Amino acid sequence: MSVKVEDLHFSYPTRPVLTRIDLTVEPGEFVALVGVNGCGKSTLLRLIAGLLRPSSGRILLGGAELTSLSRRQVARRLAVLHQSLPPVPAMTVRQLVRQGRYPHQGPFGLLRESDSMDEALELAGVAHLADRVLDTLSGGERQRVRLALAVAQNTRILLLDEPTAHLDIRHQLEVLELVRALREIRGLTVVTVLHELDHAARFAERIVALHEGRVWADGPPKHVITPELLADVFGVAGRVVTDELHGSPRCLLDAAL
């Protein structure tokens, strides 16, 4: 399912954040959003998820204008992996992930629902944590529970806000490989915020760099990940080489400018 953002402007009451954003993500595309802290990446995801309203401009999911869809219709189209879990510390992992299935539940759907939930727990590698209470989990375990919650929604669009935060290097790779596999198996459209440029370059087929409220660059990793991006967007002097094994660009960071 496609995501289309047209001439989007957004301001919080205290500050403008996004200006004239145009972005079309085709069905099945894997797009990484990159940019410095505070440049508006999470805000853009929240706008696409319908959690914030644009100051002006339009957002379309699969051709339907977001404002014309009910919350349940939006929840059937897209799942969001947020930067934090809902504030319900006494809930177990299973209870939380079951909530991801609510938009799909009809009166007789409970048996099938439990299959989808078990699959999501399994895919996110948290089946062994199913009966644990959320506030007893480590940061990395919580992160994978957040992924299970998003996967359980079984939507055509997956929005991920820093899915590798708090994870050790093996789990970072596992999560990104899982997202890539989900995209291949289920044809998901993926838009993810990633801070690690090498991960963005290796896993996404397209990178959108935000800078000062605008799209600074948008294209395949080889075109976007350049020494100019490092210097002009991130304020870092660096070189970009090609990873011989994966063929993707890799950044060698030299110094903060």
Ligand SMILES: Nc1ncnc2c1ncn2[C@@H]1O[C@H](COP(=O)(O)OP(=O)(O)OP(=O)(O)O)[C@@H](O)[C@H]1O
């Ligand atoms: N509720 C809010 N009210 C006012 N300003 C906000 C609010 N939420 C975010 N901002 C500001 O809007 C800007 C964009 O924030 P956003 O969280 O989208 O950035 P980000 O690119 O995701 O950052 P990070 O990489 O640090 O997660 C920041 O300057 C932030 O301080």
